[in-house]
Amino acid sequence: xxxxxxxxxxPEARQGPFVYHQGLADGCARxxxxxFHGVExxxxxxxxxxxxxxxxxxxxxxxxxxxIGTGAGWLTKQWSLTSPDSAIRRKAIQFISQMIDLASxxxxxxxxxxxxxxxxxxxxxxxxxxxxxxxxxxxxxxxxESRQVLLYEPLNRYETNLINRIDSAAEWLDxxxxxxxxxxxxxxxxxxxxxxVAAAIVRCGSRLGHLHFADSxxxxxxxxxxxxxxxxxxxxxxxxxGYLSAEILPLPSSDQASEQTIQSYRKLxxxx
Ligand code: LER
Ligand code: MN
Numbered sequence: 001x002x003x004x005x006x007x008x009x010x011p012e013a014r015q016g017p018f019v020y021h022q023g024l025a026d027g028c029a030r031x032x033x034x035x036f037h038g039v040e041x042x043x044x045x046x047x048x049x050x051x052x053x054x055x056x057x058x059x060x061x062x063x064x065x066x067x068i069g070t071g072a073g074w075l076t077k078q079w080s081l082t083s084p085d086s087a088i089r090r091k092a093i094q095f096i097s098q099m100i101d102l103a104s105x106x107x108x109x110x111x112x113x114x115x116x117x118x119x120x121x122x123x124x125x126x127x128x129x130x131x132x133x134x135x136x137x138x139x140x141x142x143x144x145e146s147r148q149v150l151l152y153e154p155l156n157r158y159e160t161n162l163i164n165r166i167d168s169a170a171e172w173l174d175x176x177x178x179x180x181x182x183x184x185x186x187x188x189x190x191x192x193x194x195x196x197v198a199a200a201i202v203r204c205g206s207r208l209g210h211l212h213f214a215d216s217x218x219x220x221x222x223x224x225x226x227x228x229x230x231x232x233x234x235x236x237x238x239x240x241x242g243y244l245s246a247e248i249l250p251l252p253s254s255d256q257a258s259e260q261t262i263q264s265y266r267k268l269x270x271x272x
Pocket of ligand 1 (some may be wrong): 153159
């Protein structure tokens with residue numbers, strides 16, 4: 001299992017759960033200094049990242065791109081895969097497709113979190129889930145062209161009413177035969193939605209593709225009350241070899257949050 005930390009390039013998400021907010025050069029330098037393996041990037045749009053510039057930074061700091069987040073399409077434009085307006089669904093697919101093309105240059109997966117949207121008033125749940133499945137199918141086939149998977153992130157009930165639990169998501173992806181989609185387990189959301197996080201991870205099995213490494217209060221692991229040892233044991237049991245990526249509030253500061261994260265990673269993963 002590898003370590004990663006988030007870099008947010010979206011000014012509107014300044015209050016969001018991301019560690020670094022001062023640009024790619026600053027974030028990569030700070031991540032590398034602490035020994036992280038990768039960075040997870042949250043750009044306003046694919047065009048905001050210059051591939052050559054990012055490649056130079058990654059080479060200089062010996063970092064990988066762990067994943068690229070697409071939530072800015074929801075946050076800044078309210079585009080989603082389950083909007084009742086077909087023109088908006090098309091814009092959402094185009095926005096995420098461009099992120100997939102960017103991420104493929106870094107052998108990285110793209111995350112569909114907030115851009116899944118929600119079941120809108122007056123819309124049947126089956127219809128919204130149908131739109132979600134259609135969107136994930138198109139996008140995951142595009143990712144598969146570059147031998148990548150697409151990450152689908154169940155969010156807690158206050159952020160979506162589609163699918164809130166990771167084990168339900170894995171089951172639904174199986175039913176829909178969405179073979180190039182993997183589940184992203186965000187430990188902040190699972191703390192709210194799962195009765196037993198470790199058991200849910202085991203039920204996800206090989207569907208698990210990425211993990212947001214956060215404590216119960218969305219601070220760095222070790223600053224809340226989630227019991228992490230059984231979760232790490234479950235990740236080992238399912239043979240998870242992906243990232244533990246710190247999508248957390250920069251508290252008490254960005255540097256302290258990332259330092260706490262890498263210490264927890266070393267204690268839980270490297271030394272045990
Ligand atoms: C995205 O990764 C996420 O966890 C959402 O809660 C952000 O709003
Ligand atoms: Mn998340």
